[in-house]
Amino acid sequence: MVKKILSVAACVLVLLFIYSPILLLVVYSFTEATVIGQWTGFSFGLYGDLFRDSDIMGILFNTIWLALVAAVLSTILGTAGAIGIFYSRRKVAKPLQAVSQIPVINAEIVTAIALALLFSMVMLYRTYFSLIIGHMVLCTPFVVLSVMPKLKQMDPNMYEAALDLGASPRQALFKVVIPQAFTGILSGFMLSITLSLDDYIVTAFTKPETFDTISTYVYNAVKNGTNSSTPALRALSALIFVVMIAAVLLLNLRARKHTKKEGAR
Amino acid sequence: MTSLRFSRKQLCIPYALFLILFVVIPMLMILFYAFTVSTPDGIRFSFSNLVNFFTSEAKLSTLLMSFTIAIISTAVCLVIAYPIAYILARSKLKKKQVLLMIFILPMWINFVLRITALRELLNAIGLLESHNYLCTIIGMVYDFLPFMILPLYTSLEKLDNSYLEAAADLGGNKFNVFTKITFPLSMPGVISGITMVFMPSMTNYVVSDTLSNFNITILGKQIDQYFTTYYDWHMGSMISIILLVIIFLSMLLTGGFKDSKNDARGANLW
CATH class of the missing domain: 1.20.5 (Single alpha-helices involved in coiled-coils or other helix-helix interfaces)
Incomplete structure (x- = not known):
């Protein structure tokens, strides 16, 4: 009994630590006070300000657009890469997989300055090209890592059977291999979106001067001390917290149901 | 064919x-x-960046301070995460996966926003202004805790109950069962958790900048400064190489770190 109470108390304390900043921001997004801690009455005012603030809305749009483009490109490149590596000889596959691990293990700041050095040499520093490549370097290795296990689980005879039944290699690839690896491809895509949305350092070193994502905008707002003068950011954070928490919970509960069904089969 | x-x-x-x-x-x-320096006559090969780094008191003290912050943050993460992972993994609740989810959910929320939210909280309780180091460490723990909980949970969940029962049957008391069976068997999780937290705690300068009002320079920030403030790319690259050597050495020390980041980032969770 004592053990149980202690366990629950430990869990509650840690959850409090994890969620209190988030809760604080959500609560204070419903007041127009400039400083957190001074409640000036309930209001949706900040949300109104937020949706009227074309700067912030533009940045929100940029962030989502960048994540989608980077995730789609990374997923295509990474899926093709994983399939290619899977069917290659060890001599080719091993070094490719090793190099593919570099951005995973490396500190982000090192990845970022390495790309900055490269792009400034070829005059592409701080362009949309360098930005998207930067995000792809972060995301693609994770796509490869998510697709690879699905290919290993696949029955190798399926591909051969498709060919025997008259499919062209291209058809066999799109109708047999890719559907079999689909859950891996999807989780690689979702992971890429998350990594891209979460990124600050690589973005800061590769983005065009006038382009901002939520990460770089908020960091710069703190840096320039304008953080507290734009309370609308509070509403934005609160909104993102709530949307992300809901999305992750929903997606995971659904995924969990699916795997249970598959497990039962 | x-x-x-x-x-x-x-x-x-x-x-x-x-x-x-x-x-x-x-x-x-x-x-x-x-391994080069810019001179008026062009770029030439040199060890001077390496020598400069190890003879500059300021750079060495940054390295040492960064190391200390990372070690403390990692230790605190481990001390908080282990009991939580243990409770969750050993619990008999049917929905323990959902419970785990609630603990690691912040992983999916933009970390700059979370750290700014923490900044507001620390400011509201009056810690932010005068406790730079404390706030930075709290921030590192706050940001990286899920990355410690997840691998620990995974290794503790896999633990075969019959080992624990056998140990108890053979006369081990609870303390002995934990120190001789449970903890050693959870070592892979401990190690991958440590590697997941230690390196980012030395380099993620968004956390230290935001929570120390730009007063603390960790190793990652120093690299950033050599690129964006001092425009000395040679020194910035040398510090990066030193950082890479530290990463490489810590991988050798801990061994089998393969794929741990992928595990923890939760490819299996989406």
Whole structure:
């Protein structure tokens, strides 16, 4: 009994630590006070300000657009890469997989300055090209890592059977291999979106001067001390917290149901 | 048949080119910059960046301070995460996966926003202004805690109950069962948790900047400064190489770190 109470108390304390900043921001997004801690009455005012603030809305749009483009490109490149590596000889596959691990293990700041050095040499520093490549370097290795296990689980005879039944290699690839690896491809895509949305350092070193994502905008707002003068950011954070928490919970509960069904089969 | 196999293998060519162009070449450029200096007569090979780093008191003290912050943050993470992971993994609740989810959910929320929220909280309770180191460490723990909980949970969940029962049957008391069976068997989780937290705690300068009002310079921030403030790319590259050596050494020390980041980032969770 004592053990149980202690366990629950430990869990509650840690959850409090994890969620209190988030809760604080959500609560204070419903007041127009400039400083957190001074409640000036309930209001949706900040949300109104937020949706009227074309700067912030533009940045929100940029962030989502960048994540989608980077995730789609990374997923295509990474899926093709994983399939290619899977069917290659060890001599080719091993070094490719090793190099593919570099951005995973490396500190982000090192990845970022390495790309900055490269792009400034070829005059592409701080362009949309360098930005998207930067995000792809972060995301693609994770796509490869998510697709690879699905290919290993696949029955190798399926591909051969498709060919025997008259499919062209291209058809066999799109109708047999890719559907079999689909859950891996999807989780690689979702992971890429998350990594891209979460990124600050690589973005800061590769983005065009006038382009901002939520990460770089908020960091710069703190840096320039304008953080507290734009309370609308509070509403934005609160909104993102709530949307992300809901999305992750929903997606995971659904995924969990699916795997249970598959497990039962 | 050989021609068909060939066509599938070709799919890795774009990725191979991508890796060479955007991973291998940039890393070689860092190596090149680290061991060269710019002189009026052009760029020339030199060890002076390396020598400068290890003879500069300021740089060494940054390294040491960064190390200390990372060690404390990692230790605190471990002390908080282990009991939580243990409770969750050993619980008999049917919905323990959902409970775990609630603990690691912040992983999916933009970390700059979370750290700014924490800044507001620390400011509201009056810690922010005068406790730079404390706030930075709280921030590191706050940001990286899920990355410690997840691998610990995974290794503790896999633990075979019959080992624990056997140990108890053979007369081990609870303390002995934990120190001789449970903890050693959870070592893979402990190690991958440590590697997941330690390196980012030395380099993620968004956390230290935001929570120390730009007063604390960790190793990652120093690299940033050499690029964006001092425009000394050679020294910046040398510090990166030193950081890479630290990462490499810590991987050798801890061994088998393979794929741990992928595990923890939760490819299996989406």
